[in-house]
Amino acid sequence: LTGHTDERGTDDYNLKLAEQRVKAVTNYLIEKGVDSARINVKGEGKRKPLSNAKDEAAHALNRRVEIEFVNKE
Template identity: 50%
Template sequence: MNTNKLLIAFFSCALMVGCASNQTDDSDQAAAAKAAAEQQAAAEAAAKAKAAAEAKAKAEAMAKLKNVFYFEFDQATLSADTRADLDAQAAFLKGSNSKIRLEGHADERGTRDYNMALGERRANAVANYLIVNGVERYRIEVISYGEERPVASGSNAAAYAKNRRVELK
């Protein structure tokens, strides 16, 4: 009889230990799942923060770049200063996949048709320079407004100089 009591006590203890280990395993699994969920949430938050920081850095870099390029009277050739500014734009644009629009403008001197053609030649000069420097052609739209959208009013040299331009948008 002592043996039976001893066996019953032994199996009872074994049963309790087995049940206790299942509860521990369940709580360990729950803790592991919670830790994994917290780790995933932290990774997602870090990825969002990194994306936001990259977007902010891109916007700041873009703000520093010139996006208006000026031309001499009746010319569509790029000056050395303009080429230097376009080199910086090309380097920036090669690192993104955004599309751009080049808007060509002219001052009020000359006929409407001539100024439309001149604005287009200017915008194409900028586009060709960017293409040669690695910006894909399909990302560039060229449009001419001729003399239709002046930024400076007046019929003087200062106003004319401001209106002879290509704007990168």
């Protein structure tokens, strides 16, 4: 899981916010039965935007948690 934010706010604030987003998704997945040992998390903050935000809709694209599934067979 990787947490992201839009570019508004300081680097420190956005990193903490990204980590809070990841924690919320982690807790949800654990509640749904996913083993916590199978979840890796990191916060990117505003470092990897999807959009060069020019309006609120574009800012919203950057506020996200990405989930990557990895098969370790």
